[in-house]
Amino acid sequence: MHSDTREIQQRLWEKRKDNLRRAWYKFSGNYLSIVGLVIVLIVILLAIFAPWVSPYPEHRGAFVDFSKSMEPPSSEHLLGTDAVGRDILTRVIFGFRFSLMMGFVVIGLAAPPGIVAGLVAGYFRDTWVDTLIMRITDVFLAVPPLILAMAITAVLPPNVFYAMLAVTLMWWPWYARLVYGIASSLQNEFFVQAAQVTGASTPYIIFKEILPNSVSAIFTKMTLDVGIVIIIAASLSFVGLGAQPPTPDLGTMVSDGAKYMPDQWWMTVCPALAIVFTVLGFNLLGDGLRDMLAVEEV
Amino acid sequence: MTDTGKLLDVRDLCVSYRTYEGKLKVVDGLTLEVRHGEKVGLVGETGCGKTTTMRAILGILPRPAGQVDSGEIIFKGNNVLQMKQKEIQRIRGVAITAIFQNPTAALNPVFTIGQQLYDVIRSQEWRKSGKRLSGKEVHDRAVKALKEAALHDPERLLSNYPVQLSGGMKQRVCIALAMVSDAELLIADEPGTALDVTIQDQILRLSMFMMSKRNTATLYIEHSLGVIREWMDRVYVMYAGRTVEVANSVDIFRSPRHPYTRGLLEAVPKLTGGGIARGIMGRVPEYIDPPGGCRFHPRCEYRMDICTKEKPPFFDLGDEHKVACYHSGS
Amino acid sequence: MKLSTFILRRLALSVGVLLGLSILIFVISRVVPGDPVRLALGARAPQEVVDNLSAEMHLDRSYPVQYVMWLKGVVQGDFGTSLYTRRSVSQDVRSFLPATLELAIFAGIMMTFFGILLGVLSVQKKNSWVDNVVRIISYLGVVTPAFVFAIVFVLLFGFYMDAFPISGRISPSVTPPPFITGMITVDSLITGNFRAFFSALTHLFLPALSLSMAGLSQQARIARSSMSDNLQKDYILAHRAYGIPERKIMSRYLLKPSLIPTVSILGLDFAALLSNAFLVELVFNWPGISRYGVNAILRKDLNAVAAVVMILGITFVVVNIIVDVVVAYLDPRIRMRRDRTSAL
Numbered sequence A: 001m002h003s004d005t006r007e008i009q010q011r012l013w014e015k016r017k018d019n020l021r022r023a024w025y026k027f028s029g030n031y032l033s034i035v036g037l038v039i040v041l042i043v044i045l046l047a048i049f050a051p052w053v054s055p056y057p058e059h060r061g062a063f064v065d066f067s068k069s070m071e072p073p074s075s076e077h078l079l080g081t082d083a084v085g086r087d088i089l090t091r092v093i094f095g096f097r098f099s100l101m102m103g104f105v106v107i108g109l110a111a112p113p114g115i116v117a118g119l120v121a122g123y124f125r126d127t128w129v130d131t132l133i134m135r136i137t138d139v140f141l142a143v144p145p146l147i148l149a150m151a152i153t154a155v156l157p158p159n160v161f162y163a164m165l166a167v168t169l170m171w172w173p174w175y176a177r178l179v180y181g182i183a184s185s186l187q188n189e190f191f192v193q194a195a196q197v198t199g200a201s202t203p204y205i206i207f208k209e210i211l212p213n214s215v216s217a218i219f220t221k222m223t224l225d226v227g228i229v230i231i232i233a234a235s236l237s238f239v240g241l242g243a244q245p246p247t248p249d250l251g252t253m254v255s256d257g258a259k260y261m262p263d264q265w266w267m268t269v270c271p272a273l274a275i276v277f278t279v280l281g282f283n284l285l286g287d288g289l290r291d292m293l294a295v296e297e298v
Numbered sequence B: 001m002t003d004t005g006k007l008l009d010v011r012d013l014c015v016s017y018r019t020y021e022g023k024l025k026v027v028d029g030l031t032l033e034v035r036h037g038e039k040v041g042l043v044g045e046t047g048c049g050k051t052t053t054m055r056a057i058l059g060i061l062p063r064p065a066g067q068v069d070s071g072e073i074i075f076k077g078n079n080v081l082q083m084k085q086k087e088i089q090r091i092r093g094v095a096i097t098a099i100f101q102n103p104t105a106a107l108n109p110v111f112t113i114g115q116q117l118y119d120v121i122r123s124q125e126w127r128k129s130g131k132r133l134s135g136k137e138v139h140d141r142a143v144k145a146l147k148e149a150a151l152h153d154p155e156r157l158l159s160n161y162p163v164q165l166s167g168g169m170k171q172r173v174c175i176a177l178a179m180v181s182d183a184e185l186l187i188a189d190e191p192g193t194a195l196d197v198t199i200q201d202q203i204l205r206l207s208m209f210m211m212s213k214r215n216t217a218t219l220y221i222e223h224s225l226g227v228i229r230e231w232m233d234r235v236y237v238m239y240a241g242r243t244v245e246v247a248n249s250v251d252i253f254r255s256p257r258h259p260y261t262r263g264l265l266e267a268v269p270k271l272t273g274g275g276i277a278r279g280i281m282g283r284v285p286e287y288i289d290p291p292g293g294c295r296f297h298p299r300c301e302y303r304m305d306i307c308t309k310e311k312p313p314f315f316d317l318g319d320e321h322k323v324a325c326y327h328s329g330s
Numbered sequence C: 001m002k003l004s005t006f007i008l009r010r011l012a013l014s015v016g017v018l019l020g021l022s023i024l025i026f027v028i029s030r031v032v033p034g035d036p037v038r039l040a041l042g043a044r045a046p047q048e049v050v051d052n053l054s055a056e057m058h059l060d061r062s063y064p065v066q067y068v069m070w071l072k073g074v075v076q077g078d079f080g081t082s083l084y085t086r087r088s089v090s091q092d093v094r095s096f097l098p099a100t101l102e103l104a105i106f107a108g109i110m111m112t113f114f115g116i117l118l119g120v121l122s123v124q125k126k127n128s129w130v131d132n133v134v135r136i137i138s139y140l141g142v143v144t145p146a147f148v149f150a151i152v153f154v155l156l157f158g159f160y161m162d163a164f165p166i167s168g169r170i171s172p173s174v175t176p177p178p179f180i181t182g183m184i185t186v187d188s189l190i191t192g193n194f195r196a197f198f199s200a201l202t203h204l205f206l207p208a209l210s211l212s213m214a215g216l217s218q219q220a221r222i223a224r225s226s227m228s229d230n231l232q233k234d235y236i237l238a239h240r241a242y243g244i245p246e247r248k249i250m251s252r253y254l255l256k257p258s259l260i261p262t263v264s265i266l267g268l269d270f271a272a273l274l275s276n277a278f279l280v281e282l283v284f285n286w287p288g289i290s291r292y293g294v295n296a297i298l299r300k301d302l303n304a305v306a307a308v309v310m311i312l313g314i315t316f317v318v319v320n321i322i323v324d325v326v327v328a329y330l331d332p333r334i335r336m337r338r339d340r341t342s343a344l
Helices: A002-028 A031-048 A088-123 A128-141 A145-155 A160-186 A190-197 A202-239 A250-258 A266-293 B050-058 B085-091 B113-129 B135-148 B154-158 B167-179 B197-214 B249-254 B259-266 C003-030 C036-041 C047-056 C063-075 C089-124 C129-143 C146-160 C184-190 C194-230 C234-241 C246-264 C266-283 C289-298 C302-330 C332-336
Strands: B006-018 B023-035 B039-043 B066-075 B096-099 B185-189 B217-222 B234-239 B242-248
Touching: A002 A031, A002 A266, A031 A088, A031 A266, A088 A128, A088 A160, A088 A202, A088 A250, A088 A266, A128 A160, A128 C003, A145 A160, A145 A202, A145 C003, A145 C266, A145 C289, A145 C302, A160 A202, A190 A202, A202 A250, A202 A266, A202 C146, A202 C266, A250 A266, A250 C146, A266 C129, A266 C146, B006 B050, B006 B217, B023 B039, B023 B050, B023 B066, B023 B217, B050 B066, B050 B096, B050 B185, B050 B217, B050 C234, B096 B167, B096 C234, B113 B135, B113 B154, B113 B167, B113 C246, B135 B154, B135 B167, B167 B197, B185 B197, B234 B249, B234 B259, B242 B249, B242 B259, C003 C063, C003 C302, C036 C047, C036 C302, C089 C129, C089 C184, C089 C194, C089 C246, C089 C266, C089 C289, C089 C302, C129 C194, C146 C194, C146 C266, C184 C194, C194 C246, C194 C266, C234 C246, C246 C266, C246 C302, C266 C289, C266 C302, C289 C302, C302 C332
Parallel strands: B023 B242, B039 B217, B039 B234, B096 B185, B185 B217
Antiparallel strands: B006 B023, B006 B066, B234 B242
């Protein structure tokens, strides 16, 4: 018996390795997915090692050197300097930190409650539980996310923490809706009925039978959403409701730099392109995952 | 090249699909002919290239994945493959028409039966005589076509969407769509497969009855020989993209020669003479790297050395019975 | 189900959603830590003024009573007094909303029209340079925030090419038309003032373009993929086999089913459009309700914030109803379906 289980485990492991290899083959078949992965890795590494890889780490915060203000891109300052003489490349690299943190934290906080709500509503389809949960999400989805986030920041002190909280509060319903769609179509499947008949508990069925079947869709959406949250965070900062100076934030940099258009264009264009670059990376990666995991449009 | 007896002459047709995995040679050297007014059956397992053959003949291979690599499809003396898109369009619907396998997929879901039928009738008449029909004429013809296809209440049906109809009704509508043209050749691709067995029989009888009445030549594609027995003049048996045997419908049942044909016949359950139908071991091969020589050899119990190496030619057994097999041909 | 029944059911569901939305907004705007009036007026405001405003907003009553009174006002179009300008919020909304509606409608039309047009072009010339350009545009549109588009367009078309004005709704040298609908293009057409119409149109172009880019690229993407999917469908092959002319198949039998996913996503695209209005109006100095809303948020003017969110929510709900009805019109399968429809 003992050697049997070991053999089965061995075979399962082999199978899993084989699946992984196949998934990678499929993923790498599209060179755009690889480009996405590389962009995401670059941005993450830059963010982690920002103090060591940025040319003027001391420029990240409240630093002033008016003798060097508004210098165009040069070998000394690759992306030029801003109105108070700070190196823009340095601030962009530190800006990645803030963007990524925003993206990861918001999605990390918003996804779990949304997933649970969607699973429960989907499993109890057409009962009062379903109605209650999905009507609440309908209300949240009835206002464009950015507008609701702005309204929430209105009553809270203007800082990064509350901006994150605001975006999180309006993000969970999107996961609820995605998972609800999957769970409500699965709750009638034979494998769920079989589990019910054999006396499995409801939480067991929801988390061990239905959840694993939604993982690829959730994972793909999370990757794509990191990009969208980065855009929303930058938009909040652009309006003045997100990160406050002197925090190095890409949205704030774009809006500050916009005052010096068109002559000092680099002050606004460079951080703007940095946002596009990051979001592009997550989007390409997400699309690659979608193809690899054969997820339908999420 | 022109042969007055032949309406459709397909010679050595090769069709392939370019896919992610590589090039699939789905049809590889198919030969068949249909004469004026003749009913011809084309039989083979699911996945042996029957539907692809039909699409190639109609010039409606999915673009850009599907393409004809070589061979000839001669319809009334003209090679369809060398025609321009415009010329093919002129024959399609007017001279050749088709009934598809799955009526639910073959009807446009967002247009009413009337809208679809009217358009076909109008473009038919425009092609044939350059005449524009009045709304009344179009409507009358549509009602007549639906009645002929044994559909009740055609007036109401015209304003219905496909989603409101049952499978059998949808297939009758498709038959009506195919019939309004008075084409010389009808290609029917397993018109009953997607339906219940009882409905399937009705559909078969209906389409055959209409074909006989109009003396339309028919190429009837099926996966089972049983269905075909009653109505066909001749039968082609196809395996993995190739014609393997052809005979008149009496001979093919009485003295099948190719091991594959025999297997197919044994797979038909019989009401008399007991036992479970036998079937053929294995399945249709992969098309990326198909077996060399005779494509059936991995599944064949009479396999000889030569079968694995050379593609068998047609052996003429007389009385229009031909077989592509080294074992039973020579 | 008849289309009219479908519309009625859809309306009933929307009323529920709007009620829920009003509760949500009320909770956000009233259940704040501390006194909302004090928050808005600042620490130095005289106690008397604070007390007056608090009484007007019924802040001394329980929350449910406050909600009912607030909702009563909202239904009658009264959003209370702005805590900052001390004017009636409804008055402010009336003067700022038309500018945003004009911009949003214009951008919505551009997004739908050009989006679908690009998608169709890209399918017809599949794998040509046209297709590649469309694919690149549709990707850039999705990953670029609206304010980046706005800034890039201001730099390119405004400063370098000097082709379009980049601020305001109409040139200062042009006499604006009288306030009829509040939308300058419409008002100038009504009064026959073509100089004003043309000026308003050129002022609209860049903000509307920046606003529509996200939705436009999404539309192009969906139109492209749904058309190339449907092109492989049996019914298109069948239409060909029945001898229907290719041009008719493309313009009628392929387009209509392919429009369904495109139109379905319009609601979401319009949501993005309304959100982006907040950023684009700032960049182009557009005196609309979104810019008003941003200022209200920055000044903690909660009555004004609630009004702006509620009005944009209503707009969005209305747009979604229209979208659903159009989809139901296009797709009989949805109309015929008997089970319940989602509220959104």
